[in-house]
Amino acid sequence: MLLKPQIKDIRIVSYYLGKIIIGLSLCLTLPLVLALSNQEINPAYDLALSFLVGLIIGLILISVFKTDEDLNWMQGMSLVGLSWLVAMFLGAIPLFLSGHWKSYLDACFDAMSGFATTGLALVQDLDHLSVSCNFWRHLMMFIGGQGIVIVALSFFVKGFSGAFKMYVGEARDERILPNVIHTSRFIWLVSITYLILGTTALGAVGMLNGMKPFNAFFHGACVFMAAFDTGGFSPQSQNILYYHSLLYEVVTVVIMILGAINFKLHYHIWMGNRKEIFKNIETITFFITIMIAFFITAIGLSQAGIYPKAVVLFRKGFYQLISGHTGTGYQTIYAAQFKNEWSHLAMFGIICAMALGGAVCSTTGAIKMLRIGIFFKALLEDIKRIISPEISMVTQKFHHIKEIFLEDKQVRSALLITLLYLLLYILGAIVGMVLGNPFLNSLFESTSAAANVGLSCGITNVNMPTLLKLTYIFQMWAGRLEFMSIFVLMGFFVAAFKGK
Amino acid sequence: MAGLSNGVKMINQILKKIKEITIIIIKGILGIAAEIGYALAIMLMAFFICILITSFYPVR
Numbered sequence: 001m002l003l004k005p006q007i008k009d010i011r012i013v014s015y016y017l018g019k020i021i022i023g024l025s026l027c028l029t030l031p032l033v034l035a036l037s038n039q040e041i042n043p044a045y046d047l048a049l050s051f052l053v054g055l056i057i058g059l060i061l062i063s064v065f066k067t068d069e070d071l072n073w074m075q076g077m078s079l080v081g082l083s084w085l086v087a088m089f090l091g092a093i094p095l096f097l098s099g100h101w102k103s104y105l106d107a108c109f110d111a112m113s114g115f116a117t118t119g120l121a122l123v124q125d126l127d128h129l130s131v132s133c134n135f136w137r138h139l140m141m142f143i144g145g146q147g148i149v150i151v152a153l154s155f156f157v158k159g160f161s162g163a164f165k166m167y168v169g170e171a172r173d174e175r176i177l178p179n180v181i182h183t184s185r186f187i188w189l190v191s192i193t194y195l196i197l198g199t200t201a202l203g204a205v206g207m208l209n210g211m212k213p214f215n216a217f218f219h220g221a222c223v224f225m226a227a228f229d230t231g232g233f234s235p236q237s238q239n240i241l242y243y244h245s246l247l248y249e250v251v252t253v254v255i256m257i258l259g260a261i262n263f264k265l266h267y268h269i270w271m272g273n274r275k276e277i278f279k280n281i282e283t284i285t286f287f288i289t290i291m292i293a294f295f296i297t298a299i300g301l302s303q304a305g306i307y308p309k310a311v312v313l314f315r316k317g318f319y320q321l322i323s324g325h326t327g328t329g330y331q332t333i334y335a336a337q338f339k340n341e342w343s344h345l346a347m348f349g350i351i352c353a354m355a356l357g358g359a360v361c362s363t364t365g366a367i368k369m370l371r372i373g374i375f376f377k378a379l380l381e382d383i384k385r386i387i388s389p390e391i392s393m394v395t396q397k398f399h400h401i402k403e404i405f406l407e408d409k410q411v412r413s414a415l416l417i418t419l420l421y422l423l424l425y426i427l428g429a430i431v432g433m434v435l436g437n438p439f440l441n442s443l444f445e446s447t448s449a450a451a452n453v454g455l456s457c458g459i460t461n462v463n464m465p466t467l468l469k470l471t472y473i474f475q476m477w478a479g480r481l482e483f484m485s486i487f488v489l490m491g492f493f494v495a496a497f498k499g500k
Numbered sequence: 501m502a503g504l505s506n507g508v509k510m511i512n513q514i515l516k517k518i519k520e521i522t523i524i525i526i527k528g529i530l531g532i533a534a535e536i537g538y539a540l541a542i543m544l545m546a547f548f549i550c551i552l553i554t555s556f557y558p559v560r
Contacts, residue, residue, distance in 0.1 A: 250543070253543060257538070257542060266531075269534055274531060277534055295549055299557060302553050302557040309554065310547070313553070314550040317550070318546045321546075322542075
């Protein structure tokens with residue numbers, strides 16, 4: 001029996017939503033300061049207006065619905081699902097006002113793509129977008145990669161038990177430290193440390209390539225934010241191809257891989273347990289799946305005969321593959337090259353890589369390595385059970401920070417999420433095909449959206465049908481939050497109408 | 501004399517704290533190096549696959 005949500009539920013959700021909106025609005029002050037220091041007057045007005053809209057709505061919500069009560073599971077999960085939608089609407093305001101997006105829906109598409117760290121974009125004339133607006137696009141990725149709620153948890157919430165419910169709702173079911181607030185602060189510590197290192201490295205490489213210092217470091221910061229948070233936005237329309245630099249590509253590959261590693265693993269490695277990187281089920285599975293997917297892709301590319309030299313095959317083939325596998329979406333080829341030059345087998349290899357994703361509790365989307373590792377362990381357990389004598393007791397362990405005995409509950413949960421991801425990939429592919437696109441291209445683009453990757457074979461463009469835009473927005477949202485908080489939010493609304 | 505003893509104690513505590521922080525920073529740097537090493541190992545292995553395929557796979 002569904003219980004109708006009470007006024008109290010709406011009050012609590014609205015109050016915390018107000019806090020999150022204020023947190024997001026405060027984030028808008030960073031590009032605003034950049035706009036003012038860069039004397040970009042019109043973008044500064046756009047950002048200031050968006051900031052004020054968010055601040056006023058947030059203040060109204062927290063003063064009207066003021067409460068001291070803590071969140072329960074239903075409220076926490078609904079709040080997370082709702083927060084991401086509200087973030088999309090708020091984040092899209094300065095984009096739309098800039099005039100570089102054809103409609104507010106297009107701006108919402110890019111805002112969701114940013115927050116969900118996807119990287120598909122409908123922006124027009126990106127190369128002439130203001131520095132501050134470009135920075136906001138990348139900052140959205142950085143915020144979304146950490147998790148919108150994590151931002152609020154880290155800086156605007158003093159500590160409450162409902163924090164864990166919101167943390168789980170954002171598809172992070174692993175606590176690094178006993179306290180979830182400390183966990184979210186550690187996530188920021190890792191990100192800020194790598195932000196400094198990554199920006200410096202990319203800035204230095206940019207300057208070596210002849211870029212002016214401000215440009216080199218601005219591009220470095222933007223590219224780092226999008227690469228580490230496995231996003232895929234780039235300051236230039238040609239994406240990473242713009243830099244024409246092997247060194248730039250190598251640095252971004254390293255950053256993408258670092259972004260795809262579990263934050264819990266970062267913690268243990270940084271605390272001195274470096275052997276964990278060789279033992280952890282996720283790093284081992286990640287290594288194996290990359291090699292298998294790349295082998296398939298490389299064979300496909302060899303069949304097509306477009307990159308006959310090993311170095312070129314590595315630069316073009318491996319870059320797109322690792323970009324897909326980590327869920328980043330950076331490209332060093334044009335979108336049309338995927339469908340016109342790459343063979344079906346090569347595209348299939350990239351689709352597999354995109355569908356798998358990186359580690360749990362990282363900034364990547366998709367099925368994720370822990371679940372893939374658990375499948376293989378479960379398969380191994382079943383094979384062992386069949387070949388062992390009937391009276392023997394068969395157990396299976398896997399190493400994830402510590403030795404863990406495989407339980408049916410873990411296998412069931414992993415299978416359920418995987419099944420939902422597969423359905424989501426298929427849903428987008430069907431909509432793409434209904435709207436007249438070929439099967440492989442539709443599956444490629446749909447997987448890219450749902451797995452929060454951002455690689456495109458050309459279907460995503462400003463002229464694509466509204467239905468496809470809405471489908472991809474839903475896929476990005478559902479894929480980033482790993483379904484549960486969205487189902488709870490839907491349940492919340494259904495219960496409001498049909499509950500007793 | 502007591503003041504001097506307290507001063508020495510304080511300096512010892514500060515040195516101990518500096519040592520602890522230095523150890524944490526060194527562990528962190530080594531950790532970052534290990535992670536970058538992992539990423540480079542993936543790249544190296546992939547490059548090996550490229551050499552293998554371009555050497556043995558018949559290009560059309």
